[in-house]
Amino acid sequence: MRLTHLKLSGFKSFVDPTTLHIHGQRVGVVGPNGCGKSNVMESVRWVLGESSAKEMRADAMDAVIFNGSGNRKPISRASVELVFDNSLGGASGAWSQYAEISVKRVIERDKGSTYYINNTVVRRRDVADLFLGTGLGGRAYAIIGQNTINRIVEARPEEMRIFLEEAAGVSKYKERRKETEQRLRDTRENLLRVEDIVRELDSQILRLQSQAVVAAQYNQMQEALNITKAQIWLLKKRDASAQWEKTQRMVEKLVNELEAQMAGLRSSESTLETLKQQHTASSEAVNIAQSAYYEANAEVSNLENQVKNTTDARERLQLQLQQLLAQLEKNTHQHHLVEEARALAQADLIKADADFFDTDSAVKSASEAVPLKSHEYQAVLSAFNASQSAWLNAEQRLRLEQANMTHLSRAVLETREQLTRLQQSYDSLQIPADSLVLEKQSQLSALELEMTELEQKNASAVKQEQALHAEIKANRDEAHQYQRALHVLEAEISSLTKLQKSMRQVDNASALGVWLSSVGLSDKLDENLRLWQAVRIKTGWETAFEACLGAKLNAISCSYSNINASLLNRAPLALTLAVTSDADTQVKTPHLYTEMFSLIEYVEPNYVAVLQDWLTGVYIHHSNDMDIVQAARMLNHGECLVNQYGDTYTRHSVTYFGEQSLLHGVLERQSRLTNLEAELPEAQERLALKNNQVTLLETKLQQLRTMQHAQQQQLKLVTQQAHQLNLNLQQLKQQQTNAIQRQKMLQSDCEQAEEKLNNLQSECAQKQALLT
Incomplete structure (x- = not known):
């Protein structure tokens, strides 16, 4: 798997959704201090299952959620997602079938973390198992963060062992072993509990058996009780039937009494109806009396008002009287002043006395005229109050009408201005044309059709990619098989070649090489052709051929001149020289058995005469022939029979073949070597062809991926x-709908404003007419 995308949202400094595209094998993240580079590495460690807040440089795991800043509010959720390319099926377990695998971790405040694989909720352990043995994980060595190098360098042996086991892929099996041991431990505990339960059940069986006997007795007694209860209920039913009959008679009697009572009730109802009519008549009389009472109360109220008014007038007169008394007191004070000044004007005293007497008589006459003047003043004051009240009311009505006229004029002006604004808005309102909407819809339909075609092409490309993946995988498997077969073939050829070459090596090879050079042969032993290299025997008879020839199979070809030279200088080691010449012309006499020479399928022409010489009188014995002992008795002197096991039979002896030298199996190995060397080019060609097919398929896959990416x-x-066009179309439709609604609203507002203006103008004309 290869990491292609890293998506972060709300994780530490990445408050907004951020996607990092990982292209290629090496990707660098650079930036100034504090820009969030370490947060990227910590997000990878966190999403892979890191559970330590300390490793995240935080006090609690909730601290990885963005906690707000001077310009942004804190959020309550953070998520990190890793997207891997699994097109080659490198993932383990059930996830290998997906071409793309996403691993996601979401954390919310006060709610904890949730893990997802391909948007499926999984456990943290499932995420760890997915990357087990790959070096990835919450505490794996593949993620090198701050202080990680120091932690690895300063690690103790047991901690270093964890890193080494993870790098070697052993941790995956140790984890599985630990899980298996845990399951076995749980199974053992379950078995112990089952045994305890079995023992407990065994101890309960006797008690349950005794309880079963008691239960059987209880069932019998329960049946007897049910029968007794049934009998009792039968007796109760009989008593109840008699009681029901008695009650039925009583009910009939009570029904008769009820009918009599109902007749009395009807008569009472008729009497009640008569009384109701009388009550209605009485109520009408009471209403008449109440109306008369209310009229009398009204008259009394009027009289009370008159009395009150009279009292008010009396109080006003008393006030006037007090004023007159105050004036009188003032005059008296002046009199005292005059008396005090009489020493100064003794002459005026008499005159003052006379004036005093006159004034006193005038006061008395004025006091007598006060009631009459009070009545006249009261009448004048009432008339003045009435006229003043009428004048005030008229003036108030006039001001009210003038205010109404001002208000109506202002309302008319406002209504005219509103009507003008509404007409201007109505005139300036722009409604998008239907042709523009239709054009946008046609463009959107064309884009949707193009999207459908592209999606179909993309789906077809995905299917082709899957088919190419399957074909590449099949061809790679075949190429691996061919490669393994070729390696096996080459290894076997190499081993056989080494064995065959070892047949040429002898002890004291340097002395033998000097001797061969002295007799005219090559001093290099590997360059001298041996007999076992020049002959090919029928399959199954190699052992018989080796038993017959023995060390002669390692013979070196030479000529008669080489043998003449060797007479004066004997070979230092055991050695056989075979004179190579044309085959001798001999007359073959028919024989009862097959000659050994007939087993030779191929031989170098120069070795035919040598083999004829050595194999003369040597015959083969098949397993389906007659008894070999009887056959051996029929042989001549110097002749022998050889079976497939290499056992040699003569007329008077038998020699059983055994592995006595390094030459054993040399012919079989040489035959096998020849066949393998013949198969080697075909295997190489087959492997090269398959590799070419894989290369072509990979090239085709790369082209398909490029096209798919495009x-x-x-x-x-x-x-x-299409999305933008759809938004524009929806906005245009919404604009059109809003404009039409706005047009209708403006039209309705204009009509209402015109109607209001007409009403105001008519009302204003009426008020003006009233004022004039």
């Missing part, structure tokens, strides 16, 4: 255009 980009672009 189609996806085009689909994304078309989708964005």
